Amino acid sequence: MKIVRIGKVTLAVLLSILVTEIGLRFFFGLGTPPLVQFDSEMGYRFQPNQKMRRFGNWVEYNQYSQRSGAIAHLKKEGVLRILMLGDSVLNGGNRTDQKETISEQLEIRLTERGREVEVLNASANSWGIGNQLGYLKKFGLFDADAIILQIGTHDLVQPTSPGKNLHPTEYPSSAIAELLNSYLLPRLSRFLRAKAIANDEFLEAQFTENLQYLQAIAALVRDSDLPLFVVYTPSREDLLPTPNNPLYKTQFFQFLQEKEIAAIDVHGFWREIPSETVQSYFLDWAHLTPEGQYSIAELVFKNLERRSLLEK
DSSP: OHHHHHHHHHHHHHHHHHHHHHHHHHHHOTTSOOOEEEETTTEEEEOSSEEEEETTEEEEEOTTSOSSOOOOSSOOTTOEEEEEEESHHHHOOTTSOGGGSHHHHHHHHHHTTTSOEEEEEEEOTTOOHHHHHHHHHHHOOTTOSEEEEEEEGGGGGOOOOOOTTTSOSSOOSOHHHHIIIIIIHHHHHHHHSOOOOOOHHHHHHHHHHHHHHHHHHHHHHHHTTOOEEEEEEOOGGGTSSSOOOOTTHHHHHHHHHHTTOEEEEHHHHHTTSOHHHHHTTBSSSSOBOHHHHHHHHHHHHHHHHHTTGGGO
16 A cells, blocks of 8 residues: 555656646746857857747847847848847847847837848857957958947956856756756855955956957957947946946946947936836846837937938
8 A cells, every 4th residue: 555655656746747847848948948159269159050939939049159040141232231249138038039139129120211131149148348359250240331239337347258157058958957957056056155246456457358358349340441339238236226327337438439439328328217117128137128128229220320320
């Protein structure tokens, strides 16, 4: 009798695990995350040619590791092509559908003017300015008409990321394993571990290094006689509960002005609108809702329009 009872319990546990595994795969897309590959020039990038549905959202990476559809390296005649580079804010991650990313929203807005447009999204979670430079050195400028860098408050002192232990390079053994290793355990670890505070000397050195990377990007772009824009995106704490001036923002914008790099100050614009609206733009400390993505796309569109880039 006892053996039968143990058998029933074991069977119930196995069935529960099976149902959980199937549910996580079917409803959330767990078990098949977007994979990265290490790259000597940029640290890491998403593996080419990936398509999947995650948490109900469509996620696609093309042959150049961009969160965009497949493209030709050289554009067709008459096409307006814009290359955007950034981190997880631009990428959107698994919580953002492909059509809701900043790049796709900008492409839709530009297409409304009656032109054939391609807005390319070269980005990856935790990329710093040094990673962006590495991407451009490896793949070039893709025959673009303009280059746009998304740089957030946290990116000003973000080291060039090697990508180790950040993203999977191969599929997990199961959806349950991914849930535990990629979501539950990291959250628990962050909760238990006190937040490390970098000293001022380290931050200053990293900020200076990142400006050097940005200057190298500017030189590379200008050698091709292309316009370069920086979209400065804020963290949630830069605006809520009340707006403040982020660390190094003043020095950063002074640098942009000195180097004659056009800036689109999302932080400056969002600090002038109601806090309830700003709150609706954030999913968490830095990543954006579809409304936040659209707001930035609209700001970029108006800036490009004002500079007559769209008339070319």
